[in-house]
Amino acid sequence: MTPYAAAPLGELWMVVAVTAGLGLVVAALGVGVIWRLRTRSIGVMLAVVVVVAVSATLAGVVVGIMEMIIDGPVKDSVLAIVAVGGLVGLGAAFVLARMVVRESRRLVAAVGATPFTAPRGLPAELQTIAGSLEEAYERERALEGARRELVAWVSHDLRTPLAGLRAMAEALEDGVVRDPATVSRYHRQMKLEVGRLSAMVDDLFELSRIHAGALRLSRVRIGLADLVADTLAGAEPVARAKGVVLTAEAAASVPVEADPGALGRALGNLVVNAIRHTPPGRTVVLRAGVDAGGMACLSVADWCGGIPEEDLPRVFDVAFRGEAARTPTAEGGAGLGLAIAQGIVEAHDGTIGVVNDGPGCRFDIRLPLLRS
Incomplete structure (x- = not known):
């Protein structure tokens, strides 16, 4: 191989190495910035991603041009083309990022509304999240309705035996009931009502454990x-x-x-x-x-x-x-x-x-x- 052929190959490897190094440096800085801004708006994070991607690409292209045997007006023209292309790419990327942010804000606004209705026309991932949220809200509404019905019905069911217990206890306390047979019947009835109340409380406790996911099974x-x-x-x-x-x-x-x-x-x-x-x-x-x-x-x-x-x-x-x-x-x-x-x-x-x-x-x- 002639010295003339070996020189371009060496320059090519140097360009590749420098481009890769610059890309890694820019990428590392971008990761650090995104980590520090991880709690900020998704628009800010998308902007950082766009800047990092375009900067890494432009840095490699510029290094390659500077190391190549291009001089004079040609080099200036190529650099101008790269600069314009980079600016256009950044502009297009920011427009697309704003579209994504706008759609995500639509989802956020829908979540804050009552009742929640999943917006349509979102990007696929956001539409999946919106659908899952809508199903969760529907389940929550159904559970809330069931809870209210349960409270109303159980309150009624508790009130009936409690009223009977109170009436029998007052009759015994006031001496309205004296004969042994009636007193014995009242005592049996009170025991029966207490058993019903105890069973109802046990059922409520068991149901609450099931709904809370706290049911422990020994299989x-x-x-x-x-x-x-x-x-x-x-x-x-x-x-x-x-x-x-x-x-x-x-x-x-x-x-x-x-x-x-x-x-x-x-x-x-x-x-x-x-x-x-x-x-x-x-x-x-x-x-x-x-x-x-x-x-x-x-x-x-x-x-x-x-x-x-x-x-x-x-x-x-x-x-x-x-x-x-x-x-x-x-x-x-x-x-x-x-x-x-x-x-x-x-x-x-x-x-x-x-x-x-x-x-x-x-x-x-x-x-x-x-x-x-």
Whole structure:
């Protein structure tokens, strides 16, 4: 290779090295500036990014021109072209940055408005954020409405037994009731009302833990047949008092990983709800097995006559009883049992649903099957 050929190659490597060094220096300064301005407006950060990118490019181009064998008017012309191109690039970049900032400010203004409505025509990322925010606001509004309904209904449900307790306590205190039989009946009734209030408070506490994500599960390997047997034994006295027949059909081995106490409570809530809505002399059936999709399945079928189609999506709503009158019956609750069951099942990575089936409805719990 001749000395004439080796010289341009050496100059080229020097230009590359100097350009890379200048680019790294400018980039490092830009990162430092962005870090210091990370809490400022997105417009400021975009401006810094644009300046850094254009400065690094122009620095490399200028070094290359200065090191090349270009002199006189030609070099001046090339430098002028580079300078104009850089200014045009900066101007165009700032215009685009202002457009992005304007769109982000539209989103910020929409977030501050009440009610929130996602603006349309935003860039894809901002539109995704706006859609997620709109869904979150809708969920929050629905939860707030449910909370208000819950407070109103529970206040009514608490007021009724408390009024009865107060009346009986005043009658006993004032001596209005004296005969032993009536006094004994009052004491039994007071104990019953206290039990109802205690159960209602327990349900409210459990529901609050579920909504707060504070439900702690101690999962172990259990068989659904054992869970069905335990639930059947616990609900038998309630069914006998109502005159309802309880039966069970459980496969021999359906293993799942679950908290026996929590899942038992969810299943027990479904069974008690089924007994409550089944006429005397009819049957409530518990089943455990594996469905066609390979999921462990628990089902509770009753004889309630079915649920109106428009009410099916609301069955698991807090305080929903499916009744025009919200006054609880003697065996009724605050309408929290199904909402609690849903929260427990979903905490087990399962699903719960209800369908009309035959003479009544059927609640289905599906859980991941534990395979060997």
